[in-house]
Amino acid sequence: MNRDELAAFLRDRRARVAPAEVGLPSGERRRTPGLRRQEVAQLAGMSIDYYIRLEQGRGPHPSRQVLNALGRALMLTTDERAHLLRLAGQPMDTPRIREDIPDSLLHLISFMEEIPAYVLDARYDIRAWNPLASALMGDLDGQTPKERNVLRWVFMSPNIAEHLGDEEKGRFARASVADLRVAAGRYPDDKGLQALVTEMLGLSPHFAELWARHEVEVRREQRKRVNHPLVGPIDTICQVMPVPDRDDLRLVLYTTEPGSDSHRALRELRQLTLSS
Known part of the structure; x- marks a missing residue:
C-alpha cells in the first residue's frame, strides 16, 4: 500500500469534484475548490475521521468496499478506480515489464x-x-x-x-x-x-x-x-x-x-x- 500516493490522489480528486456534480449546494463560503472532506465521507458512507486519516497518509488499509465507495463519491473513471485499488494495495495481478518481444x-x-x-x-x-x-x-x-x-x-x-x-x-x-x-x-x-x-x-x-x-x-x-x-x-x-x-x-x-x-x-x- 502506497499511503503517500493514495493520500495525494484522494486530495487531488476531491478538489476536482464540484458540489453540484454530486447534488450538493455550492454555497458562498467555500474557500477551496471541490468537495469538503466531510462531504466525501458522507457520500462514501464512512466517518469523517476515517477519511481524514486516509488523506493524511496514516489511515488503515482500506477494504475494496471502502475504495469502491470512494470511487463513486469522487466520480472516478474506470481507469482511476483501477489506479486507486492498486495504490491501496488491493490484491490484483502483479505483472512485470519484460525484455523480450514475441x-x-x-x-x-x-x-x-x-x-x-x-x-x-x-x-x-x-x-x-x-x-x-x-x-x-x-x-x-x-x-x-x-x-x-x-x-x-x-x-x-x-x-x-x-x-x-x-x-x-x-x-x-x-x-x-x-x-x-x-x-x-x-x-x-x-x-x-x-x-x-x-x-x-x-x-x-x-x-x-x-x-x-x-x-x-x-x-x-x-x-x-x-x-x-x-x-x-x-x-x-x-x-x-x-x-x-x-x-x-x-x-x-x-x-x-x-x-x-x-x-x-x-x-x-x-x-x-x-x-x-
Whole structure:
C-alpha cells in the first residue's frame, strides 16, 4: 500500500469534484475548490475521521468496499478506480515489464508495409518498429535505446514543436503522463520506470507540473497531426492496442483516412523510404 500516493490522489480528486456534480449546494463560503472532506465521507458512507486519516497518509488499509465507495463519491473513471485499488494495495495481478518481444508481434509489424507501426513498452521505450514508422518519426534505426523513449522525445526534444505543433504537443504530453501514472501504479517495483519518472521530474518542469496533477487515463485512440519535413502535414489516427497476454506491451499504429491528402502523403513517404 502506497499511503503517500493514495493520500495525494484522494486530495487531488476531491478538489476536482464540484458540489453540484454530486447534488450538493455550492454555497458562498467555500474557500477551496471541490468537495469538503466531510462531504466525501458522507457520500462514501464512512466517518469523517476515517477519511481524514486516509488523506493524511496514516489511515488503515482500506477494504475494496471502502475504495469502491470512494470511487463513486469522487466520480472516478474506470481507469482511476483501477489506479486507486492498486495504490491501496488491493490484491490484483502483479505483472512485470519484460525484455523480450514475441516473434509473432515482430512478424506482424514487418508485414504492415503501408502503416507506420511500432511496439511500445510500459516505460515508453520503443522496442520494435517497421521502416515506415522510422521514416515518420525520424530515423529510429539511427537512435540509441535511450533516445527511442517517447517521453524523453516529447518533453526534451528541441524540435518537438516543429514535428507536432504546440497544441498537439500539449495534448500528447498530457495524455502520455496520465498513461504513465497508470503504469507506475501497475508496476510499482519496476526500477527502470521509477528511474524514468525521477529523471523527467528533474529535467522537465512541464513534466513535473503534469505529474503533480495525478491524472490517470490509459492511452487509447488519439488523432495526431505530424508535420513531416519531406511530405508535409499528415493527419493520423494513432491507435494504441494492447498486446494479448502482455500487459507491458502495446502496438501503436498510425492510420489515415482512405483517399485523403494525408493518405497520399503517407504513401509518398513510403515510396521515399523504398527508393532511399
